[in-house]
Amino acid sequence: MQRSDRWVGLVLATLGLIVVWSASAFPNVPGQKLGAGFLPMIVGGGLVVCALALLVRSFRGAAYAGDKAAQPARREHFGSSFIIIGAVVGYILLADRIGFLLVAPLCLLAAFLALRVTLPRALLWALVGTVLVHVAFYKLLRVPLPWGVLRPFY
Amino acid sequence: MDAVATAFGLVFQPYVLLVILLSAMYGLFVGAIPGLTATMATALLVPVTFFMAPVPAVAAIVTATAMAIFAGDIPSALLRMPGTPASAAYADEAFLLTKKGQAELALGAGLVFSVLGGIFGVLVLIVAAPALAEVALKFSSFEYFWLVMLGFTCAIFIAGTDPLKGVVSLLLGLLIACVGLENPAGAPRYTFGNAELTGGIPLIPLMIGMFAISEVLRFASGLDKPAMAIDRPFGNVFAGMWVLIKKYKLQLLRGSALGTAVGALPGAGADIAAWMSYGISKKFSKEPEKFGTGHIEGIVESGAANNSALGGAWIPALVFGIPGDSITAIAIGVLYLKNMNPGPMLFVENPQNIYAVFIVFILAQLLMLPLGWMAIKIAKRILRIPATVLMPLILLFCVVGSFAINNSLFGVIVMLVAGVVAFFMERWGFPIAPTILGVVLGTMMEEHFFSSLIKADGNFLAFFERPIAAVLGVLTLLIWGWPLFRRLWARKTAVAAA
Numbered sequence: 001m002q003r004s005d006r007w008v009g010l011v012l013a014t015l016g017l018i019v020v021w022s023a024s025a026f027p028n029v030p031g032q033k034l035g036a037g038f039l040p041m042i043v044g045g046g047l048v049v050c051a052l053a054l055l056v057r058s059f060r061g062a063a064y065a066g067d068k069a070a071q072p073a074r075r076e077h078f079g080s081s082f083i084i085i086g087a088v089v090g091y092i093l094l095a096d097r098i099g100f101l102l103v104a105p106l107c108l109l110a111a112f113l114a115l116r117v118t119l120p121r122a123l124l125w126a127l128v129g130t131v132l133v134h135v136a137f138y139k140l141l142r143v144p145l146p147w148g149v150l151r152p153f154y
Numbered sequence: 155m156d157a158v159a160t161a162f163g164l165v166f167q168p169y170v171l172l173v174i175l176l177s178a179m180y181g182l183f184v185g186a187i188p189g190l191t192a193t194m195a196t197a198l199l200v201p202v203t204f205f206m207a208p209v210p211a212v213a214a215i216v217t218a219t220a221m222a223i224f225a226g227d228i229p230s231a232l233l234r235m236p237g238t239p240a241s242a243a244y245a246d247e248a249f250l251l252t253k254k255g256q257a258e259l260a261l262g263a264g265l266v267f268s269v270l271g272g273i274f275g276v277l278v279l280i281v282a283a284p285a286l287a288e289v290a291l292k293f294s295s296f297e298y299f300w301l302v303m304l305g306f307t308c309a310i311f312i313a314g315t316d317p318l319k320g321v322v323s324l325l326l327g328l329l330i331a332c333v334g335l336e337n338p339a340g341a342p343r344y345t346f347g348n349a350e351l352t353g354g355i356p357l358i359p360l361m362i363g364m365f366a367i368s369e370v371l372r373f374a375s376g377l378d379k380p381a382m383a384i385d386r387p388f389g390n391v392f393a394g395m396w397v398l399i400k401k402y403k404l405q406l407l408r409g410s411a412l413g414t415a416v417g418a419l420p421g422a423g424a425d426i427a428a429w430m431s432y433g434i435s436k437k438f439s440k441e442p443e444k445f446g447t448g449h450i451e452g453i454v455e456s457g458a459a460n461n462s463a464l465g466g467a468w469i470p471a472l473v474f475g476i477p478g479d480s481i482t483a484i485a486i487g488v489l490y491l492k493n494m495n496p497g498p499m500l501f502v503e504n505p506q507n508i509y510a511v512f513i514v515f516i517l518a519q520l521l522m523l524p525l526g527w528m529a530i531k532i533a534k535r536i537l538r539i540p541a542t543v544l545m546p547l548i549l550l551f552c553v554v555g556s557f558a559i560n561n562s563l564f565g566v567i568v569m570l571v572a573g574v575v576a577f578f579m580e581r582w583g584f585p586i587a588p589t590i591l592g593v594v595l596g597t598m599m600e601e602h603f604f605s606s607l608i609k610a611d612g613n614f615l616a617f618f619e620r621p622i623a624a625v626l627g628v629l630t631l632l633i634w635g636w637p638l639f640r641r642l643w644a645r646k647t648a649v650a651a652a
Contacts, residue, residue: 004581004582005582008582012322019329022344026339026341026343027339027341028339029338029339029604029608031608032604032607032608032612033612034604034607035338035339035341036337036338036339036340036341036343038600038603039328039332039337039596039600040329040332040343042328043325043328043329043332046321046325047322047325047326047329050318050321050322050325051322053318054318054319054322057318077374077375077376078375080374080375081371081374081375081577083374084370084371084374084546084549085371085570085574087549088367088549088553088566088569088570089570091553091566092563092566092567092570095563095566096563100554104550107546107549107550107553108546108547108549108550111545111546111549112542112543112546114374115373115374115542115545115546116542117540117542117543121543125543125546125547126546129546129547129550130550132547133550133551133554137201137554137555137558141201141202141204141205141558142205143554143557143558143561144561145554145557
């Protein structure tokens with residue numbers, strides 16, 4: 001926990017400085033000394049102060065409440081999380097081009113396989129899931145899910 | 155009285171009743187599956203409620219959350235895995251009872267005291283909200299500014315274990331709220347020339363990301379399969395409940411009261427209410443040595459507390475537009491979408507809608523007895539559904555739901571980024587609740603701050619001139635000053651001792 005605090009602190013401090021710097025460019029409310037930059041200024045300043053406090057605390061090595069809440073060690077598969085994030089990115093990039101009915105089963109399939117569902121089962125559920133969501137959102141709720149290359153079959 | 159009759163008419167329609175029944179079943183299902191939280195249930199419901207009239211939309215959320223918080227107790231008793239974080243406080247206790255062959259007692263107490271606690275919370279909501287709204291009608295921007303500040307303060311100092319990280323979370327939320335045109339000067343902030351960003355970060359996709367996508371990612375990063383602790387059919391779960399109610403009436407009352415109060419505090423919800431109640435129950439118990447060995451007393455008190463917190467959380471949400479927990483934070487988003495802007499005027503202009511919400515609350519608690527009983531009966535079958543199949547389906551649902559709010563892929567992008575950020579925040583010990591509070595209340599705080607400042611002509615002391623504003627302001631400053639004061643005091647006594 002404390003090791004992550006160090007570089008999280010650095011990132012937060014940088015973010016805070018950027019926010020403070022950007023805040024000075026925002027205009028004031030007419031007739032007032034303050035304006036659109038006030039809240040970002042407070043937020044940025046606050047982030048810098050908190051980031052420094054985090055850094056100081058982590059280098060002092062003092063134990064603090066957050067340590068006690070640390071989770072017990074578990075097996076971790078970050079690979080699966082990455083595939084799931086990738087599936088959503090794929091959806092964002094492809095949905096308008098190839099259409100919901102093609103991109104959704106691919107995303108589902110990737111996610112199922114990432115979670116170690118067997119291939120036949122994954123294929124089945126990818127199809128069932130796509131049809132379910134299509135019926136629920138496109139047919140019942142009338143959400144204009146993209147058709148993409150399937151437009152001619154619409 | 156007309157409004158009450160209208161409210162009954164609004165609720166007792168086949169369509170609304172069907173929505174209530176379906177969302178009850180949905181809430182029980184989601185609550186019972188470990189890894190799917192009550193907040194996630196709410197976030198997933200929003201895209202669907204988006205297409206409903208205000209009353210059924212709110213009814214769906216109220217019912218689903220009440221059921222989900224109870225249903226979280228089921229896998230606690232059977233798998234030692236809380237179905238929702240709100241059941242985590244007494245999951246071990248319930249599981250040990252099951253091990254002792256008393257699964258019926260653990261599950262029955264979970265159900266009955268959830269209902270009783272829930273009803274307590276609703277009654278307080280019904281009495282307190284209109285009374286508070288009367289007072290709130292006289293509030294000006296000064297009072298609202300301090301209320302929001304007090305809300306932030308509660309979320310950081312009461313709800314979190316690490317105030318420093320809580321402050322960081324809040325600041326990140328406020329930063330997100332800064333994005334867009336909606337600020338006192340009407341200047342574009344952090345829009346980077348993007349047309350979608352000028353409207354600000356859309357709230358609902360953000361919440362779906364923070365509460366649902368982050369859970370999917372967490373699930374994917376650690377697959378553990380728990381073992382079922384019981385393989386015989388259940389007996390009568392209601393046996394012995396009357397004895398428990400009589401024996402533990404004080405605990406029931408204390409848990410419900412504490413739960414409602416914690417629920418009403420911004421940023422702290424059912425899960426914190428349960429933890430606090432469990433602790434208090436143990437502290438004041440006549441037999442504290444039995445806690446942690448499969449003892450029902452703690453389940454009675456904290457089981458009542460987590461359900462009463464739901465009603466409590468709606469008090470500040472309806473009266474001030476300040477969410478009492480993450481669930482009401484999402485619900486407030488829905489209220490705005492439905493043109494039921496929360497605030498005291500809602501009680502004046504649309505009392506029938508408020509009464510309808512109250513009626514739904516009571517209905518949901520009453521429905522919980524039969525439906526909860528059925529859920530327990532089929533629990534073993536529900537729990538056998540592999541989460542590895544559910545999670546990808548939820549993922550697709552989140553994607554399409556985030557898209558549906560504005561029919562824009564921008565919502566999906568917001569959802570994904572929010573989900574990844576929330577996943578890492580939780581990993582590194584940064585609480586999510588203050589961030590959500592910052593996003594929901596950031597614009598409101600800035601608006602009230604500037605209108606106060608203009609009224610006061612730049613004089614900061616004016617923030618303390620009105621009596622209620624002064625009390626709220628001093629209270630806020632005292633809570634912030636308390637850690638510093640305590641440290642100084644400790645140093646002083648240490649010096650005196652040396």
